[in-house]
Amino acid sequence: MRSIASLVAIATTALIAGSVSAQTLTGTLQKAKETKKIVIGFQEASVPFSYLDGNQKPVGYTLDICSKIVDAIRKEISEPDLQIEYTPVTSANRIPLLLNGTIDMNCASATNNLERQKQVDFVNTHFLTANRFVSKKSNNLNSIEDLKGKTVVSVAGSVNLNQINRINNERGFGMTVASAKDQLEAFLMLETDRAQAYVMDDVQLAVQAARSKDPGAYVISKDAFGKPEPYGIIIRKNDKPLKDLADKATAALYRSPEIDTIYKKWFQSPVPPNNVNFNYPLDPALAAAFKNPSDSADPDHYALKN
Amino acid sequence: MNYNWNWGIFLEPSPDGQGTYLDTLLLGLRWTLATALSAWVLALSLGIVVGILRTLPSRPLQAIGTVYVELFRNIPLLVQLFCWYFVLPEVLPKTAGAWLKQLPNASFFTAVVAIGFYMSVRVAEQLRSGINALPRGQKNAGLALGLTTAQTYRYVLLPVAFRIILPPLTSEFLNTIKNSSVALTIGLVELTARAYAIQEQSFQFFEAFAAATVVYLIVNLCVTLGMRLLEKKIAIPGYISGK
Numbered sequence: 419m420r421s422i423a424s425l426v427a428i429a430t431t432a433l434i435a436g437s438v439s440a441q442t443l444t445g446t447l448q449k450a451k452e453t454k455k456i457v458i459g460f461q462e463a464s465v466p467f468s469y470l471d472g473n474q475k476p477v478g479y480t481l482d483i484c485s486k487i488v489d490a491i492r493k494e495i496s497e498p499d500l501q502i503e504y505t506p507v508t509s510a511n512r513i514p515l516l517l518n519g520t521i522d523m524n525c526a527s528a529t530n531n532l533e534r535q536k537q538v539d540f541v542n543t544h545f546l547t548a549n550r551f552v553s554k555k556s557n558n559l560n561s562i563e564d565l566k567g568k569t570v571v572s573v574a575g576s577v578n579l580n581q582i583n584r585i586n587n588e589r590g591f592g593m594t595v596a597s598a599k600d601q602l603e604a605f606l607m608l609e610t611d612r613a614q615a616y617v618m619d620d621v622q623l624a625v626q627a628a629r630s631k632d633p634g635a636y637v638i639s640k641d642a643f644g645k646p647e648p649y650g651i652i653i654r655k656n657d658k659p660l661k662d663l664a665d666k667a668t669a670a671l672y673r674s675p676e677i678d679t680i681y682k683k684w685f686q687s688p689v690p691p692n693n694v695n696f697n698y699p700l701d702p703a704l705a706a707a708f709k710n711p712s713d714s715a716d717p718d719h720y721a722l723k724n
Numbered sequence: 725m726n727y728n729w730n731w732g733i734f735l736e737p738s739p740d741g742q743g744t745y746l747d748t749l750l751l752g753l754r755w756t757l758a759t760a761l762s763a764w765v766l767a768l769s770l771g772i773v774v775g776i777l778r779t780l781p782s783r784p785l786q787a788i789g790t791v792y793v794e795l796f797r798n799i800p801l802l803v804q805l806f807c808w809y810f811v812l813p814e815v816l817p818k819t820a821g822a823w824l825k826q827l828p829n830a831s832f833f834t835a836v837v838a839i840g841f842y843m844s845v846r847v848a849e850q851l852r853s854g855i856n857a858l859p860r861g862q863k864n865a866g867l868a869l870g871l872t873t874a875q876t877y878r879y880v881l882l883p884v885a886f887r888i889i890l891p892p893l894t895s896e897f898l899n900t901i902k903n904s905s906v907a908l909t910i911g912l913v914e915l916t917a918r919a920y921a922i923q924e925q926s927f928q929f930f931e932a933f934a935a936a937t938v939v940y941l942i943v944n945l946c947v948t949l950g951m952r953l954l955e956k957k958i959a960i961p962g963y964i965s966g967k
Contacts, residue, residue: 509924510920510923513923513927513929514929517726517727533739533925533926533927534925534926534927536728536730536926536927537727537728537926537927537928538927569826571911574908574911574913574917574920574921574924575917575920575921575923575924575925576924577739577925579740579921580738580739580740580741580925583740583741583742584739584740584741587741587742588741594828596831596911597911597913597917598911599908599909599910599911603909603910603911606810607911610810610813610814610825611822611825612813612825612826612830654726655726655728656726
């Protein structure tokens with residue numbers, strides 16, 4: 419890694435030399451040009467955003483969007499042979515690996531919020547999801563009020579767990595809030611009746627229910643705990659060329675009909691590895707967000723004005 | 725590495741409404757201490773019994789001890805924890821299983837039991853080594869004086885054996901405290917889980933894990949100091965482990 423001082427020196431020299439065509443690349447674009455590859459951090463089990471298919475290949479909705487960003491990078495740095503290297507990450511290690519340069523982008527289902535924006539940057543929102551709960555039909559839990567006094571589980575450290583804790587404290591619901599290590603374990607707790615409801619982003623709930631042993635036994639609540647929150651692709655902070663490029667590429671993608679094809683491919687068709695179709699229609703708020711791409715962390719920004 | 729340092733993160737309010745991030749770390753510490761201490765009490769009680777069992781002259785009792793030790797020693801702690809938490813309620817009769825699952829703080833009790841059994845084996849082995857380290861003459865002299873086996877153990881063997889194994893027992897106590905962190909996998913929100921949560925919300929992983937490291941260090945140093953004081957206090961002058 420060159421120091422900032424020498425980067426500035428190189429840039430100034432190039433400017434003085436006056437050659438218009440020679441671009442001085444910085445940050446990730448420079449790294450991509452030098453190493454002839456870009457490293458994408460993906461998650462192994464975040465269906466259908468970023469996961470391993472039956473052949474252990476990384477696939478997913480977010481990965482498709484990221485490959486469009488990489489296409490734009492290839493054009494920008496004139497490196498048509500730029501390779502993509504995929505590195506599996508977990509939500510625990512994705513940020514250290516991003517910040518130390520092991521990965522260049524994290525393409526999965528990370529929630530964009532202001533606190534995180536102090537540490538990293540997010541590319542234009544590619545998904546919106548509201549916090550809902552899934553329960554067994556036999557428990558007959560329809561609204562949030564029905565959760566009073568019940569055992570509710572969510573994933574440790576997630577925004578969903580915070581929301582449910584806050585509701586419990588503020589509105590005195592008397593719920594037993596359990597925290598599971600990850601989504602699989604949380605669903606297992608619901609399946610084995612350790613918890614009566616599992617609170618998570620509604621798209622993750624739909625996917626897990628569809629892939630469970632008995633999809634028909636579960637129902638996702640209509641009530642949401644709050645406004646839809648945005649998912650974003652994570653990149654390093656203070657990397658303006660990459661951020662601008664990624665934002666431009668994704669904005670162009672979202673405004674074109676191609677995003678509909680990509681969306682249908684992952685949410686409304688059979689997907690690997692088991693050819694399950696999640697039948698998750700395009701939310702009107704997301705359609706509106708595609709028309710006006712933004713990296714805002716504020717859920718109010720995406721709420722439809724009815 | 726462009727890391728945005730923010731040591732003030734601990735004073736910022738935690739999004740789950742339980743005070744500042746520092747408050748949540750302290751909540752986690754309470755659970756860690758509760759789990760570790762309860763598990764240690766269980767481990768000591770069971771371990772002493774099994775350790776003695778393995779040194780008794782009776783073959784069947786020795787066999788019971790051996791089976792117990794081999795079972796809980798050869799399976800990884802995490803696997804044992806999952807068996808207690810997920811498998812046990814399923815193999816019990818339906819009502820018992822359902823009761824177990826709906827127990828408030830189920831993950832706490834399961835963690836205490838799992839870690840307690842796992843560490844009891846190590847205590848048992850330490851005690852067995854301690855007793856076997858004593859010269860054969862001790863036990864024979866006790867029996868020759870007319871003491872029963874139980875009295876020999878109680879008045880002759882165990883007092884010295886305990887003093888011998890106090891240093892390795894300190895290690896086992898520290899291990900229990902450190903092993904309490906595996907409980908985060910079954911949903912117990914102890915110190916490590918809280919550090920993970922801070923890291924998830926704010927992406928300030930250095931600060932979060934540095935705090936957890938420092939807290940664990942301080943707790944364990946206190947334990948080490950305490951045990952050393954205990955060693956000095958109960959040392960018998962002139963004995964193998966004495967002054």
